[in-house]
Amino acid sequence: MACGWPGGAVQPESWAAITTADSAKAALTNRIRKECRAMRSPGEAKRAERSEPSRASKSTPEDGDARKSTLSPGTLVVVSTPIGNLDDFTGRAVDCLIDAAVVACEDTRVTAKLLSAYSIHTPMVAYHEHNAARVRPQLIERLKQGQIVALVSDAGTPLISDPGYKLVEAAIAENIPVTAAPGASALLTALVLSGLPSDKFLFAGFLPPKGPARRTEIRALSSVPATLIFYEAPQRITKVLADLLSVLGPRPAAVARELTKRFEEVRRGTLDILAAHYEAADQPKGEIVILVGPPGTGRDSGQMTDRDIDSALEKALATNSVREAASIVAAETGLPRRTVYARALKLRGNPDEV
Numbered sequence: 001m002a003c004g005w006p007g008g009a010v011q012p013e014s015w016a017a018i019t020t021a022d023s024a025k026a027a028l029t030n031r032i033r034k035e036c037r038a039m040r041s042p043g044e045a046k047r048a049e050r051s052e053p054s055r056a057s058k059s060t061p062e063d064g065d066a067r068k069s070t071l072s073p074g075t076l077v078v079v080s081t082p083i084g085n086l087d088d089f090t091g092r093a094v095d096c097l098i099d100a101a102v103v104a105c106e107d108t109r110v111t112a113k114l115l116s117a118y119s120i121h122t123p124m125v126a127y128h129e130h131n132a133a134r135v136r137p138q139l140i141e142r143l144k145q146g147q148i149v150a151l152v153s154d155a156g157t158p159l160i161s162d163p164g165y166k167l168v169e170a171a172i173a174e175n176i177p178v179t180a181a182p183g184a185s186a187l188l189t190a191l192v193l194s195g196l197p198s199d200k201f202l203f204a205g206f207l208p209p210k211g212p213a214r215r216t217e218i219r220a221l222s223s224v225p226a227t228l229i230f231y232e233a234p235q236r237i238t239k240v241l242a243d244l245l246s247v248l249g250p251r252p253a254a255v256a257r258e259l260t261k262r263f264e265e266v267r268r269g270t271l272d273i274l275a276a277h278y279e280a281a282d283q284p285k286g287e288i289v290i291l292v293g294p295p296g297t298g299r300d301s302g303q304m305t306d307r308d309i310d311s312a313l314e315k316a317l318a319t320n321s322v323r324e325a326a327s328i329v330a331a332e333t334g335l336p337r338r339t340v341y342a343r344a345l346k347l348r349g350n351p352d353e354v
């Protein structure tokens with residue numbers, strides 16, 4: 001028996017037989033996986049169908065199986081999950097979870113829903129801040145035995161304000177292969193929608209919940225020449241915006257809420273306008289990201305007169321030391337801190353300390 005080969009070449013019988021057997025196996029595997037996905041609701045079946053072409057395009061005559069695991073045995077794979085819209089789950093992420101021996105997840109109840117939506121039956125193990133020290137060595141042991149371990153968090157990309165950093169660190173220390181199935185993350189989604197400079201940005205995670213510690217941290221970030229990105233809880237938005245305004249001045253900013261979900265909203269404006277809006281409005285619902293433009297992008301930057309600078313300094317000096325006031329106004333205006341400090345000393349009546 002001979003079999004046609006792309007390009008018209010004819011293969012030796014034994015090779016052809018092997019190839020035929022391999023392709024049949026591959027086709028069967030593909031069909032089982034496809035059917036497994038199609039058993040879900042029509043929406044889910046559609047999702048499965050939609051993801052077929054990308055997998056098919058990975059197929060080569062050599063490997064035959066378009067969905068053969070691309071993960072080597074004993075790999076830790078960090079898998080991103082949607083931040084609100086289930087359709088943002090990638091085909092590769094689904095494959096990684098199917099191919100894994102175990103899925104390490106923050107909350108098994110949350111991940112169970114996702115796995116069930118995709119008919120993925122891989123066992124789960126809880127991995128969160130309260131049990132990480134005990135479970136991490138067990139996961140490392142599984143990896144050393146050649147099992148594929150997938151790491152997910154409740155939503156978005158693991159390690160980004162979520163557990164996982166120490167597991168990845170431990171795997172690297174043990175020379176265990178680590179890879180990622182990238183996908184959604186609220187910080188990048190918010191950044192690209194904010195209208196703020198995206199060439200340089202600093203993700204600062206969650207700010208401290210208490211005012212004084214929060215303001216200290218904002219002050220430490222005030223001269224960073226990049227867009228600042230913060231995760232925040234909706235019940236703190238008014239206080240956080242007020243603190244950002246008091247330390248950074250009226251820089252351009254954005255509040256991104258419920259990204260990728262039905263009530264997605266991005267509110268843009270300077271910090272004073274946003275702070276006033278949320279002060280007057282009801283507490284926003286859902287999840288939020290706050291973004292603030294770099295120093296020197298404030299409303300009046302570049303056009304500030306000496307009088308404007310002095311008036312900003314007077315305001316800052318009312319509640320801050322000379323040093324702090326200078327940092328605040330320098331951050332707000334983008335002017336060199338040294339120049340502002342000199343003006344602040346002058347205002348305080350001791351210009352010789354410069």
Ligand code: SAM
Pocket residue numbers: 083084153155156157158159160161162184185186187230231232233256257258259260261287288289
């Ligand atoms: N690992 C996640 C990621 O990659 O974005 C973040 C997890 S962190 C525990 C949760 C925070 O992310 C929320 O408090 C919120 O600030 C932000 N967040 C997550 N999903 C969001 C969404 N759909 N819209 C806006 N912010 C979101």
